[in-house]
Amino acid sequence: xxxxxxxxxVYYGDSSSSYGYLxxxxxxxxxxxxxxxxxxxxxxxxxxxxISRSIEKVFIxxxxxxxxxxxxxxxxxxxxxxxxxxxxxxxxxxxxLYAKLYLFTGDARYKEKATEIYRLASKYxxxxxxxxxxxxxxxxxxxxxxxxxxxTARNPVDDAVREFLKNLWKRYWVGVISMSTQTPRSDxxxxxxxxxVWMDRAIFYICYGTACSLPTQDYGEALRxxxxxxxxxxxxGTAKPF
Numbered sequence: 001x002x003x004x005x006x007x008x009x010v011y012y013g014d015s016s017s018s019y020g021y022l023x024x025x026x027x028x029x030x031x032x033x034x035x036x037x038x039x040x041x042x043x044x045x046x047x048x049x050x051i052s053r054s055i056e057k058v059f060i061x062x063x064x065x066x067x068x069x070x071x072x073x074x075x076x077x078x079x080x081x082x083x084x085x086x087x088x089x090x091x092x093x094x095x096x097l098y099a100k101l102y103l104f105t106g107d108a109r110y111k112e113k114a115t116e117i118y119r120l121a122s123k124y125x126x127x128x129x130x131x132x133x134x135x136x137x138x139x140x141x142x143x144x145x146x147x148x149x150x151x152t153a154r155n156p157v158d159d160a161v162r163e164f165l166k167n168l169w170k171r172y173w174v175g176v177i178s179m180s181t182q183t184p185r186s187d188x189x190x191x192x193x194x195x196x197v198w199m200d201r202a203i204f205y206i207c208y209g210t211a212c213s214l215p216t217q218d219y220g221e222a223l224r225x226x227x228x229x230x231x232x233x234x235x236x237g238t239a240k241p242f
Contacts, residue, residue: 001028002047005054021067022059022081025051026093033100038169040151040180045104045188052101055094056113065091065120082121084134091117092134099141103148103177105188111142141175145209147226150192151180153202161202164219168226 001008001016007024008016029051036044061069065081067090082091095117102110118125118139125132149168153161161180168178180202184193196205204222206213206229213225 006058007051019068019070022055022065022090023067023087023093025055025059026090026097027088029055029097030088030093030100033097033104037178038165040178042181042184042186042189045186048097049101049186049188052097052110052113055097059090059094065094065117082124082135083131088134089132091121092132092138095135096138096141099138100177101188103141103146103175104179104192106191114138114142137174144175146175146177147173147230148192148205148207149176149178149222149226150196150205150207151178151202152193152196152198152205153180154182154198154200155202158202160217160219164202164204164222167219167223 001011001020003016003018003020006020007028008018009020009024010017029048032044032048032051036042036048059066059068067081081089083089084092088096095114098110098114098117101107102114118135121132121135125135129136151161151164155161165178165180168176179189179192181189181193182198184190197203199217201217202219203215203217204219204225205215206222206225208229211229213229216222216225
C-alpha cells in the first residue's frame with residue numbers, strides 16, 4: 001500500500017491505486033506510532049516519521065490541507081477534511097500523528113505542524129465542537145504534560161516488559177507514550193533515552209512532564225508508580241483526566 005510518498009487508497013488483485021488521500025496516509029502514520037508502542041519495533045516509528053514528512057510535502061498546498069491534489073473531486077472535499085465521523089478525519093489523524101511525534105522527540109517543529117492544523121480547523125471546531133472529538137483529543141496531548149514510560153531492556157522478549165505492557169494497555173490513555181529498546185537506533189528516541197542505563201533485567205522509568213518516580217526493575221511496582229503519580233497529580237489539580 002505504500003507508494004513511496006503516500007498510502008494508496010485502494011489495493012485489489014495485486015495492484016493499487018496510483019494515488020491516496022490524506023486520510024489514508026494520516027491514519028496509517030498515526031497507527032504506526034501505536035504499533036511502535038505495542039511492539040517497540042523501531043521500524044514503525046521510523047515509518048511514522050517518513051509519513052509525517054510526506055503529508056507536509058504532498059497534502060499541504062498553499063497553507064491548506066487538501067485530501068489529494070491529484071484525485072478527482074478532492075478540492076471540493078476540503079471542509080470534510082476536518083469532520084470526525086465513524087473514522088477520525090484527515091486533519092485529526094494528521095494532528096494526532098504530529099502530536100505523538102512531538103511527545104516522543106520534543107522537536108518543536110512537530111508541535112508547530114499540529115498547531116497549524118488546529119488553526120485551520122478552529123472555525124469548524126467553534127461552530128460544531130462535537131464533530132471534532134478526535135481533533136480535540138489530539139489538542140489535549142499538546143496542551144497538557146504527557147506521561148512518558150521509558151523501558152531499558154537488553155532482552156527484547158523480557159517477561160517483565162511483556163507483562164507491564166499487557167497491563168498498561170488494558171485501558172485507554174490520553175497523552176501516554178511508552179518505549180522499550182535494547183539500544184535505540186532512531187534519532188526520535190535519543191532525547192528520551194538520555195541518561196538511562198541498561199542492566200541484565202529491564203528497568204522502568206515513569207515520568208509525568210518533569211516529575212519522575214524512582215526507576216524500578218519490578219514491573220508491578222512500575223504500574224503502581226504510574227497510578228501513584230497520577231493520583232498525586234490529580235490531587236494537586238495538575239493531572240490530566242482519564
